Amino acid sequence: ERGSDGNVNIIYWQAPSILNPFLSGGTKDGDASAIILEPLARYNQDGELVPFLTTEIPTVSNGGVSEDLTQITWKIAPGIKWSDGSAFTSADVKFTADYCMHPEGGCAQLTKFDGVQSVETPDDMTVVVTFDKPTPFPYGPFVGGESPILQKAQFENCMGAKAPECTTENFGPIGTGPFVVTEFKPNDVITYAANENYRDPNKPAFATVTFKGGGDATAAGRAVMETGEFDYAWNLQLAPEVIAQMQEGGKGTPIAGFGPLVERIMLNQTNPSPDLPEGERSTAKHPHPFLQDPAVYKAMSLAIDRPLLVEIGYGQAGAVTCNWVPAPAAVNSSTFSCDTQDIAGANKLLDDAGIVDTNGDGVREKDGVPLKVVYQTSTNAVRQDFQALIKEWWSQIGIETELRNINASVFFGGDPGSPDTFQKFYADVEMYANTFNGTDPQSYLGNGICDKAPRPESQWQGENISRFCNEEFDALHAELTQTADADKRAEIARRLNDIMVENGGMIPLVHRGRLSAHANTLGGVVLNVWDSEMWNIADWHRKTGS
Amino acid sequence: MLDQPIAQIKGLRVEFQTKDGPVVGVEDVSFEVNPGETVCIVGESGSGKSVSSLSLMRLVEFGGGEIAGGKLLFDRRDGGEMDLANADQELMKQIRGNEIGMIFQEPMTALNPVFTVGRQLTEGLRVHKGMSQKDAEARALELLRQVRIPEPERRLKQFPHELSGGMRQRVVIAMAMACEPRLLIADEPTTALDVTIQAEILALMDRLKRETGTAVMFITHDMAVVAQMADRVVVMFRGNKVEEGTVQEIFENPQHDYTKALLAAVPKLGEMRGSKEPSPMKLMGVEGQNLDPIPGTNEVLLRVKGLTTRFPVKGGFFRRTISNVHAVEDVSFTINRGQTLSLVGESGCGKSSAGRSILRLVEPMAGEIDLDGVDIMKLDQGGLRKARLDMQMIFQDPFASLNPQMQLLEQVAEPMRNYGVASGSELTDRVANLFDRVQLPRSFMRRYPHEMSGGQRQRIAIARALALNPKLIIADEAVSALDVSVQAQVLNLMMELQAELGLSYLFISHDMAVVERVSHQVGVMYLGRIVELGPRNRVFENPQHPYTQALMKAVPIADPNKRKSEKDLNFKPIPSPIHGLDYSPEPSKYNEVEPGHYVLTTDSGY
Amino acid sequence: MTELSKTQTTLNQPEPTKPPRSQWLDVWDQFKTHKGAMMGGVLFILIVAGVYLGPFIWDIDATQIDIRSRNQGPSWAHPFGTDQLGRDLLARMMAGGATSVSVGITAMLLALFLGSFVGVLAGFFKRLDGPLMRLTDLFLALPLLPLLLVMMLLFREPLNAAFGLEQGIFILIVSAIGITSWMPTARIVRGDVLALKEREFVLAARSIGTTNSKLITRHILPNVLSPIMVSATLGIATAIITESALSFLGLGFPPDFPTWGRLLFDGVDYLQQYPERVIWPGLAISLTVLSVNYLGDGLRDALDPRIRGR
Amino acid sequence: MLTFTIRRLVLAVPTLLFISLVIFMLLEFAPGDPMAQVPLTVPPEVKEKMREALGLGQPIHIRFWKWIVQFFWIEPQVLIDYYLGTSFSEGKLRVISWQTRSPVMDIVVQRIPQTLWVVGTAYVVAIIIALPIGIYSAYRQYSWFDQLGTFVSMVGFSVPPFFSGVLVIVIFSVQLGWFPSIYDTTLVVNSWESFVKQLQQMIMPVMVLALQITAQLSRFMRASMLDNLNQDYVRTARAKGLSEYVVVMVHVLRNSMIPVVTVIALGIPAIFGGAIITEQVFKVNGIGQLLIGAIQANDLPMVQTLTFIFAVLIVLFNLIADVLYGILDPRIRYD
Numbered sequence A: 001e002r003g004s005d006g007n008v009n010i011i012y013w014q015a016p017s018i019l020n021p022f023l024s025g026g027t028k029d030g031d032a033s034a035i036i037l038e039p040l041a042r043y044n045q046d047g048e049l050v051p052f053l054t055t056e057i058p059t060v061s062n063g064g065v066s067e068d069l070t071q072i073t074w075k076i077a078p079g080i081k082w083s084d085g086s087a088f089t090s091a092d093v094k095f096t097a098d099y100c101m102h103p104e105g106g107c108a109q110l111t112k113f114d115g116v117q118s119v120e121t122p123d124d125m126t127v128v129v130t131f132d133k134p135t136p137f138p139y140g141p142f143v144g145g146e147s148p149i150l151q152k153a154q155f156e157n158c159m160g161a162k163a164p165e166c167t168t169e170n171f172g173p174i175g176t177g178p179f180v181v182t183e184f185k186p187n188d189v190i191t192y193a194a195n196e197n198y199r200d201p202n203k204p205a206f207a208t209v210t211f212k213g214g215g216d217a218t219a220a221g222r223a224v225m226e227t228g229e230f231d232y233a234w235n236l237q238l239a240p241e242v243i244a245q246m247q248e249g250g251k252g253t254p255i256a257g258f259g260p261l262v263e264r265i266m267l268n269q270t271n272p273s274p275d276l277p278e279g280e281r282s283t284a285k286h287p288h289p290f291l292q293d294p295a296v297y298k299a300m301s302l303a304i305d306r307p308l309l310v311e312i313g314y315g316q317a318g319a320v321t322c323n324w325v326p327a328p329a330a331v332n333s334s335t336f337s338c339d340t341q342d343i344a345g346a347n348k349l350l351d352d353a354g355i356v357d358t359n360g361d362g363v364r365e366k367d368g369v370p371l372k373v374v375y376q377t378s379t380n381a382v383r384q385d386f387q388a389l390i391k392e393w394w395s396q397i398g399i400e401t402e403l404r405n406i407n408a409s410v411f412f413g414g415d416p417g418s419p420d421t422f423q424k425f426y427a428d429v430e431m432y433a434n435t436f437n438g439t440d441p442q443s444y445l446g447n448g449i450c451d452k453a454p455r456p457e458s459q460w461q462g463e464n465i466s467r468f469c470n471e472e473f474d475a476l477h478a479e480l481t482q483t484a485d486a487d488k489r490a491e492i493a494r495r496l497n498d499i500m501v502e503n504g505g506m507i508p509l510v511h512r513g514r515l516s517a518h519a520n521t522l523g524g525v526v527l528n529v530w531d532s533e534m535w536n537i538a539d540w541h542r543k544t545g546s
Numbered sequence B: 001m002l003d004q005p006i007a008q009i010k011g012l013r014v015e016f017q018t019k020d021g022p023v024v025g026v027e028d029v030s031f032e033v034n035p036g037e038t039v040c041i042v043g044e045s046g047s048g049k050s051v052s053s054l055s056l057m058r059l060v061e062f063g064g065g066e067i068a069g070g071k072l073l074f075d076r077r078d079g080g081e082m083d084l085a086n087a088d089q090e091l092m093k094q095i096r097g098n099e100i101g102m103i104f105q106e107p108m109t110a111l112n113p114v115f116t117v118g119r120q121l122t123e124g125l126r127v128h129k130g131m132s133q134k135d136a137e138a139r140a141l142e143l144l145r146q147v148r149i150p151e152p153e154r155r156l157k158q159f160p161h162e163l164s165g166g167m168r169q170r171v172v173i174a175m176a177m178a179c180e181p182r183l184l185i186a187d188e189p190t191t192a193l194d195v196t197i198q199a200e201i202l203a204l205m206d207r208l209k210r211e212t213g214t215a216v217m218f219i220t221h222d223m224a225v226v227a228q229m230a231d232r233v234v235v236m237f238r239g240n241k242v243e244e245g246t247v248q249e250i251f252e253n254p255q256h257d258y259t260k261a262l263l264a265a266v267p268k269l270g271e272m273r274g275s276k277e278p279s280p281m282k283l284m285g286v287e288g289q290n291l292d293p294i295p296g297t298n299e300v301l302l303r304v305k306g307l308t309t310r311f312p313v314k315g316g317f318f319r320r321t322i323s324n325v326h327a328v329e330d331v332s333f334t335i336n337r338g339q340t341l342s343l344v345g346e347s348g349c350g351k352s353s354a355g356r357s358i359l360r361l362v363e364p365m366a367g368e369i370d371l372d373g374v375d376i377m378k379l380d381q382g383g384l385r386k387a388r389l390d391m392q393m394i395f396q397d398p399f400a401s402l403n404p405q406m407q408l409l410e411q412v413a414e415p416m417r418n419y420g421v422a423s424g425s426e427l428t429d430r431v432a433n434l435f436d437r438v439q440l441p442r443s444f445m446r447r448y449p450h451e452m453s454g455g456q457r458q459r460i461a462i463a464r465a466l467a468l469n470p471k472l473i474i475a476d477e478a479v480s481a482l483d484v485s486v487q488a489q490v491l492n493l494m495m496e497l498q499a500e501l502g503l504s505y506l507f508i509s510h511d512m513a514v515v516e517r518v519s520h521q522v523g524v525m526y527l528g529r530i531v532e533l534g535p536r537n538r539v540f541e542n543p544q545h546p547y548t549q550a551l552m553k554a555v556p557i558a559d560p561n562k563r564k565s566e567k568d569l570n571f572k573p574i575p576s577p578i579h580g581l582d583y584s585p586e587p588s589k590y591n592e593v594e595p596g597h598y599v600l601t602t603d604s605g606y
Numbered sequence C: 001m002t003e004l005s006k007t008q009t010t011l012n013q014p015e016p017t018k019p020p021r022s023q024w025l026d027v028w029d030q031f032k033t034h035k036g037a038m039m040g041g042v043l044f045i046l047i048v049a050g051v052y053l054g055p056f057i058w059d060i061d062a063t064q065i066d067i068r069s070r071n072q073g074p075s076w077a078h079p080f081g082t083d084q085l086g087r088d089l090l091a092r093m094m095a096g097g098a099t100s101v102s103v104g105i106t107a108m109l110l111a112l113f114l115g116s117f118v119g120v121l122a123g124f125f126k127r128l129d130g131p132l133m134r135l136t137d138l139f140l141a142l143p144l145l146p147l148l149l150v151m152m153l154l155f156r157e158p159l160n161a162a163f164g165l166e167q168g169i170f171i172l173i174v175s176a177i178g179i180t181s182w183m184p185t186a187r188i189v190r191g192d193v194l195a196l197k198e199r200e201f202v203l204a205a206r207s208i209g210t211t212n213s214k215l216i217t218r219h220i221l222p223n224v225l226s227p228i229m230v231s232a233t234l235g236i237a238t239a240i241i242t243e244s245a246l247s248f249l250g251l252g253f254p255p256d257f258p259t260w261g262r263l264l265f266d267g268v269d270y271l272q273q274y275p276e277r278v279i280w281p282g283l284a285i286s287l288t289v290l291s292v293n294y295l296g297d298g299l300r301d302a303l304d305p306r307i308r309g310r
Numbered sequence D: 001m002l003t004f005t006i007r008r009l010v011l012a013v014p015t016l017l018f019i020s021l022v023i024f025m026l027l028e029f030a031p032g033d034p035m036a037q038v039p040l041t042v043p044p045e046v047k048e049k050m051r052e053a054l055g056l057g058q059p060i061h062i063r064f065w066k067w068i069v070q071f072f073w074i075e076p077q078v079l080i081d082y083y084l085g086t087s088f089s090e091g092k093l094r095v096i097s098w099q100t101r102s103p104v105m106d107i108v109v110q111r112i113p114q115t116l117w118v119v120g121t122a123y124v125v126a127i128i129i130a131l132p133i134g135i136y137s138a139y140r141q142y143s144w145f146d147q148l149g150t151f152v153s154m155v156g157f158s159v160p161p162f163f164s165g166v167l168v169i170v171i172f173s174v175q176l177g178w179f180p181s182i183y184d185t186t187l188v189v190n191s192w193e194s195f196v197k198q199l200q201q202m203i204m205p206v207m208v209l210a211l212q213i214t215a216q217l218s219r220f221m222r223a224s225m226l227d228n229l230n231q232d233y234v235r236t237a238r239a240k241g242l243s244e245y246v247v248v249m250v251h252v253l254r255n256s257m258i259p260v261v262t263v264i265a266l267g268i269p270a271i272f273g274g275a276i277i278t279e280q281v282f283k284v285n286g287i288g289q290l291l292i293g294a295i296q297a298n299d300l301p302m303v304q305t306l307t308f309i310f311a312v313l314i315v316l317f318n319l320i321a322d323v324l325y326g327i328l329d330p331r332i333r334y335d
């Protein structure tokens, strides 16, 4: 029964800043707004699309998607109301597209609308999206937590450059979701109350939600599992022992789910040497002196004990992977196996390639260049442990490692003036994790295309961090963009993954899951890694008998 | 008078722990003080006078001392007699300030720099007499009037550093007398005061004694004051009592050698009558003294013209300047090479300020200062530093002018270091010589200022000023804290140096006998102006200005039979040196009554 | 007359003298008798010896990973236990101490020097007071993190090039901490100097021709020693902790460089399972600070003649 | 002193402008990017668009000038509007945070209460505890009380709050369950129960913060008391028969206050600056957390504004300290 279960307390150790997901790409903001705003369709915990505000998922077979793959038609479910009681119509959907695609708006979810040529509303209940070219995967716009629908009436005056001035709107969007905002304290706490006009009269079970932000993962985990002050804690990136210890508190349970997130070591294909003139460092002008040698990167990969990394760093929230794209299952390649460490094999590989230690300092040389690498990553306890371990293993195969850790906001910030960003890659190898939204890896795989490499000319922007360049890869990716058949797509994706790994663009380490925790008394939680974690908050309830 | 003594000190012994092991401050002293009686304690500097009195207050403990033996019997106001040596501090609190009042030797450091005079004065009253703020203030005002501080209303609101040395001293006196204690311990209460005020204070204490039966324990080295005040005298020497008796006995028939030496060293006013030039004193037991008069030269060393110094007076919440203290007003004089000019005058009349202005330690407002051809007023900091090689100052308050963190050796050596005059062992030797000259044991070289008696500190200050062999020394009350024997030695030393090296002195003092002994010229200051200036014998023998005449009359005489009675002393209240910002004083005009003898004709306010 | 002169000679006899001793010997004498100072001194020497000489006796490498023996409690093989990667904590404590102690002390000294320098100048010279205090205000107002980021950006590479990796980072961190923590000292010292400057002995010193620089070093500085000492003790703690803050922000030493602050920070997550992980570094920092504090107390007392001898 | 104060206040204007410029340049210069926290899944072109939408494309001097106008001209108008109901500021662009796209000052105003509650209380508590401890420790130097005080305060000072905070949480929240480990900023104190709740959630952060401040203050207090306890005027005060209490608490204390006043004056702006780590540990989410969050997100308008407010407070309190010096010690002159 709606509102019968009182209050639910959620803690996110990163605090939401804004409730308009189009103005912020942050997960925390998206999750906080997912409680209010809904897309037309969402992914469920298995990565399948489920309709939310529509009657069904349009496909080619049911005629929702045109044969030439350039059009998709959504049918809005009847009787859906905004929380202010007005009716939800196709005009709102169209407005959302206009809002995000406004050239001055700085919309964070613009990629969702990639290739959208027009959005039409033949009637109040129908939305037709037309793409400028055949789009085999037309579920970008209005699908998933990142692309919810805004109310036209509310945001009409907030288009483009005016977007940031609409504080009231951005802090209290009107939605169709189970809750409405009662108070928003940016970067601190949000309180919600059940939406009187929610489409399912029995939901949500909770009358109010308190969404607290700030602190750190340890404290969040503790608050759920040990002190029981909170019901749900998000993204507990903690050492497995710590999680286990918290679980002993007996008040809550950790839950894990796996998306496509992979912790990997990127191998710089270009030379990052500080001796090179500025502007030529880490550019395609100077290939890396040894990292492009298969013997070297294969040995480096062989020397790593991935199961141990998983055990130390992630426990149940991690799995060994040799792949760049380990999920969804269909695209997970099975070409490689890498779950045993083989130091001897790695040494042999190097010896056979003639990369040996010629001057007796314990470090091998290739063509006179010693195998010394600078290994950088962002600052984070698990990553530093990984660095230490890997440094140790690499030293056993004659590679000397200098470790460097960089403040995350600098490392991931794209400031072209800083030498420490991951894009600039002024190091030989670097470690971080990356993923993609939804289930379609096409654009993610595009990160391996030659001309997406960050360069001075592109202000060091670009997603091809390792400056990987392979003609076969580029051609294959182009083919992917033309292919509609799901199985065929999956096959190409696996192939692309294999090319990348095989040619030393990266060394995948750990397939990382997401670990959240909920109180034992909280029912209905289904961890969903393909969409917002709050996707089914309407179903959450207090377990009876507690 | 009651026959029961108020305080009896029996076999007192006080020790200090220093790094060389215990130092005995007082070895064995016994005496008693009866109600309504004045006991004067005289004796060599450092002989334990201050320490004995501090012991009676049980304050030595706070200074690192320890009462190692003896009894301190005290008769409480309500009858009972008790031994203060082992009273607890709780009880002492009720006795201190209330039943025993104490006047401290060094007025600058004895006052809390951050509280107004009024605040410090009323505190004791409110504690012991339970007075309200208003009553206490009224009483404080009355006390300040009694000690003859000019403009007492204003003083109440001033801070100690804004007062002249003498004024501070009077504040301390007022503080001690506030609760009309039964026993008043006065440690050199009048050293910083000019004779007129001194006479007033002495009279005040005398009256107190007569009217309320207060017993007074009077520590001094000024034999003239002793003769004026004492009923009985205790003579101390190196931590022991060597003699005790009534004034007449002591003055007429001294028994102990030290007492005899002491009396012999007392300079007497009128001794120099007739001679134009000063000459060293004849000291007992010193053979082969050169007692030749010191003529000096006629060459001008220092010429001061129209010197004017004013201090701003702050007021209001934001402490704005509301008026000025006209501390020095249009003062002109010259000092010849090898000669001494003495400045005498009322406390607070601007003597110290004049001295400091010459060195530009306070910035004068106007005037010309010419030292040996150097225009001091025009110098920048570097030039001033060089000029100070030729002129040195001995500060009035020795304790405040010594760095508490530095060994005496260092402090005396500092000027020589500064100018690179000497270094290494030569430096140490010269310091040692200076210590010898001012009669300080060399073992004191590594002590710190707080471990010294008042007189000893003063000698350090003198040694420091002598270190550079300057041409001019400004000696601000340089010898007033010294006991007569040392004083005589130091005076002789100064004159000896004058004769040998042709030093000039600006000698600031209120001790007319000393002034008579050392000066070639005398200037009498009143309210910032020199009212009379001339050769010493002329000014002393033929005082023209009414103020000078009053001053001469007030000088105490070291003879118990020639005590002055209170009614002889009838002074006018001192007018205020503080004037509004728009006040512009008249220039000083003089009338030459005799050759070189000038008398102010401008209205000086007297 | 003969009798008289005899007395006179006794009267004039100088008291027994002792050769003057140097002030520093004196200070040392006093220092020796100060129980706290001696204890602090001994403790400090022990800590310093432990962290610098300890590695010669306990020669396990601080970065050596022994994954089989991870998360162990104290044992003979690992007296302090091991961490989550099986690194020996004792070795890490010693290696960390070497860094923390040297960073703490150098940074503190730098801050103290800067602070006292600015404070004395501002308090003493009226003309400099305004500019210097506004400078202090500026530094107080600057946000620490961006400032450090900029410093890292500008100087890391050149320093690394000039002094090598470790030395370069060390210099950078020490100056970063020093440059961002001198301000309170400066203000405190200035406040005291303002009051001190008006004391009469300063006037007296000026009258004997003491130059400003000597006036400051001989007369002013010794008299503001006690707040400086307090700043020193507090400064060392701040420096050690700031260093750890720098490392976990990724601005400090490379990650395989243990320091006490970082060990403490890393240990906090394991507070409940392995409390010794926080106890060791926590204890080490506290003991160092305590020992420096007692040393400072003793030194101050030894330098204050009024307290000396008691 | 009035002229001194006025002159200082007038001088403060260029000083503050200069400080704001330096801060601005520093922030500009610092590496980092407002898009750093946007996930890697958002492609660079989109990030570039977002940056432009934030106004990052404009040259530095224009942005600085904009900030100056917004902060000094428009924000005061907003304040006037708020109090008088006028509408001077209507339609004018205020200082907008990049993170939240909302006016910076609104968030600051929102944060001040909890910061004042926690950090302010901690400061008051610390002063109340530290001064007596410092005074008594000095008065009874090397007594067991002094030794204990020294020990506790030095250990207290050397334990960073990221440790002591977690320690008290583990003890009092996890083991004993007495206090909440997470501060509830939505709590409205309007009844006895809610007040008790507020107290409960404040106790731990206040404790942790106060320990540090107490340690620092009491050390300075003790040191400067020691410097003054042996002065001559103390003897005079005793000779007046004043009780030890008055001697110490009035005469010595007043003379010893200068360093303590300095430390307190340095600390009060810090109250508004919040306590970054402690706020983080207890999730107080005050100004400190706001600042660190903004720095991490490279939210320059927010950082700039907060730092500037902080600078104003610093300049102001240092001026107050200077005026207090003059009142505490009449020998100190400013002219």
Ligand SMILES: Nc1ncnc2c1ncn2[C@@H]1O[C@H](COP(=O)(O)OP(=O)(O)OP(=O)(O)O)[C@@H](O)[C@H]1O
Pocket: B016, B018, B023, B024, B025, B026, B044, B045, B046, B047, B048, B049, B050, B051, B052, B063, B064, B065, B105, B450, B451, B452, B453, B454, B455, B456, B481, B483
């Ligand atoms: N705190 C101290 N530590 C060590 N010695 C001290 C201390 N106070 C006084 N003395 C020594 O005790 C002796 C007696 O000193 P006291 O102050 O009583 O002399 P005094 O008779 O008052 O001399 P003066 O007339 O010069 O003031 C002196 O030799 C002095 O050096």
Ligand SMILES: Nc1ncnc2c1ncn2[C@@H]1O[C@H](COP(=O)(O)OP(=O)(O)OP(=O)(O)O)[C@@H](O)[C@H]1O
Pocket: B161, B162, B163, B164, B165, B166, B167, B192, B193, B194, B311, B312, B325, B326, B327, B346, B347, B348, B349, B350, B351, B352, B353, B354, B396, B577
């Ligand atoms: N710093 C100051 N601020 C304000 N007034 C001052 C200051 N110093 C001295 N005065 C005032 O100047 C006048 C002259 O003081 P000065 O010290 O020169 O007197 P003096 O002649 O040396 O007296 P004494 O013999 O008592 O030492 C006094 O009224 C005093 O109150």
Ligand SMILES: [Mg+2]
Pocket: B049, B050, B051, B105, B187, B453, B454, B455
């Ligand atoms: Mg004495």
Ligand SMILES: [Mg+2]
Pocket: B164, B165, B166, B351, B352, B353, B396, B476
């Ligand atoms: Mg004087």
